[in-house]
Amino acid sequence: MFITPEGKEIFVVDGHTHFWDGSPENQRNIHGKQFVECFYAYHTALSPREQLWEKSKFEKYSADDLYRDLFIDGPDDVAIVQSTYLKDFYKNGFNTVERNSEMAKRYPERFIVNGSFDPRDGQKALEYIHFMKETYDIKGVKMYTAEWNGASKGWRLNDPAAYRCFELCEKLGIKNVHVHKGPTIIPLNKDAFDVHDVDYAATDFQNLNWIVEHCGLPRLDDFCWIAVQETNVYGGLAVALPFIHSRPRYFAEVISELLFWAGPEKILFGSDYAIWTPRWLVEKFWAFELPEDIKQERGVDLTPEIKEKILGLNAARLYDIDIEAKKAAFARSPFSIAAE
Amino acid sequence: MxxxxxxxxxxxxxxxxxxxxxxxxxxxxxxxxxxxxxxxxxxxxxxxxxxxxxxxxxxxxxxxxxxxxxxxxxxxxxxxxxxxxxxxxxxxxxxxxxxxxxxxxxxxxxxxxxxxQDLESLRETFRVKAFKRRQEAVLCGLRRHGLTDREILGMDLAALDVVRFEPGEAAKQMPRYRAALLERFPGRRPEDPVFVTSEGAGIPNSALGAYLAELRGVRINMEFNGALCRGLKHTRYKxxxxxxxxxxxxxxxxxxxxxxxxxxxxxxx
Structure with a gap:
């Protein structure tokens, strides 16, 4: 719960969190080392100085660290935990649904653990979707289209094999598809970031919600265009939001474009924990006001009502979270974690 | 020596x-x-x-x-x-x-x-983006300078060359925009307007606002990359x-x- 300086309670759903193991013991090869190092570079590049972690803690942090950073020191009420396998890079995977669910089971009211699958696995992917639904009752999945798998260096949401998986998701009621839009590795000569496959998938699967993490940045214009066309496309603020600290005017321009094109109902807060912790992000976001000239130019505003939607109400709607029921459940289940 | x-x-x-x-x-x-x-x-x-x-x-x-x-x-x-x-x-x-x-x-x-696919089409994509980003900086600088849209869009190369900006993004991008314009349109005449689309089409006075909104989108994406690359590079180079x-x-x-x-x-x- 975030309490505003005026004393208002804001329900926070953190749409993008991780519980990973990127430690050297778990790294399978140089790619695993470079992957978590790249995350660490994001962490050090965009965090306020007083929020920086030691590299070894960043590589592998405890469940208690996570509970503390998100819910005790941090303002999150509910955290959506995304699963990312990367089994070509990490012996036990980077953060699998098994590992995430194990971490989440101590405070089940606090977590929504999403699964993941790789359509290139064919029949096995379909079986795995069944397994995740039956074992963990997942409500959503995280898709990582840039993931390597043997000789393949990436896939697209509108590949036929992916469509078979989404058909099954729809049938089983797994309705939220978070899509990480990052660099796709091949074909190597293409513009490296592309969100157009979301357009096809969102059109063909109207009953699924498509949450584009990082708002497709650095292809914000493409993302905005798709979000205007498709009523079931949402933007996750992870990675865009930390700019609020280092380059606030730039963040103002990004959020203004999102408000103008996608609208206040379609934007979701996400800390991308443990790359960033939610407390400073939410505090700065609440205190943030659009510069007058940008407001005028785009004809949008970032009012407290809109901030409240972005911080929690929008995600609560996608995941059928009954906020009052949640609050009552939290009261019955206080935290008890090891002292630092 | x-x-x-x-x-x-x-x-x-x-x-x-x-x-x-x-x-x-x-x-x-x-x-x-x-x-x-x-x-x-x-x-x-x-x-x-x-x-x-x-x-x-x-x-x-x-x-x-x-x-x-x-x-x-x-x-x-x-x-x-x-x-x-x-x-x-x-x-x-x-x-x-x-x-x-x-x-x-x-x-x-x-x-x-x-x-x-040949890399040449990728090069062209980036040339267009660079053209737009440089142009946006100059256009916004001229607007801030107090010129009307009509005056801005009526400028030819001689008129552009006498403009002096305060140090900043517009001043930095002015010679770069000029170079991109001449490279892109080698056959242009001196009296042709200096502000045209990347395809060489004229921009109507009434459309400059909408055109700038499009250019802004290009810059926002490029700035995201730039800021991220600088941050990541700084971290790595340490x-x-x-x-x-x-x-x-x-x-x-x-x-x-x-x-x-x-x-x-x-x-x-």
């Missing part, structure tokens, strides 16, 4: 040519981005360049375009030296280094991984080795050396 003088002028020439190589995605010089980790004129006149990108995962096509730009820059050195360029800590470093050294095209280096604690050519390129500390001899031999 002794040998030290020769090597200094060669260092300067090397520095000047490398500063003309742009990161295609960001439209900023690779030297300003700090990607050139070391650029050295050796005792025998040969040249060595170490190149390192912000992450291991940076797009291989962009890495190739930049290294190819560096290769062309080095081909332009007045003393025609032998040279070597290395890409460090990149997932395709081995392939790219070998290929660049052999003067291979991107398609030859990556074979089937690159599909059938671990880079210092060469014997002495300033290197990169320090000069990045202007990290105070004037007084500049040695009279070439920083590297």
């Amino acid at each position: 002794g040998t030290a003088g020769v090597s200094i002028s060669r260092e300067e020439e090397l520095r000047r040519l490398l500063a003309q190589v742009n990161d295609p995605e960001l439209d900023e010089p690779v030297t300003e981005m700090g990607f050139v980790e070391r650029a050295e004129v050796r005792g025998d006149g040969s040249v060595e360049v170490d190149f390192r990108l912000p992450t291991y995962w940076c797009s291989p096509n962009f890495a190739y375009l930049m290294l190819d730009g560096i290769r062309k820059a080095l081909d332009g050195l007045s003393w025609s030296p032998a040279y070597r360029v290395w890409l460090h800590d990149h997932m395709f470093a081995k392939e790219v280094n070998r290929g660049i050294e052999a003067g291979k095209t991107f398609g030859q280096i990556f074979g089937e991984l690159s599909g059938d 671990e880079a080795d210092v060469v014997d604690g002495e300033p290197t050519l990169v320090d000069f390129i990045l202007d990290r050396v105070p004037d007084k500390a500049r040695p009279t001899q070439a920083p590297l031999t």
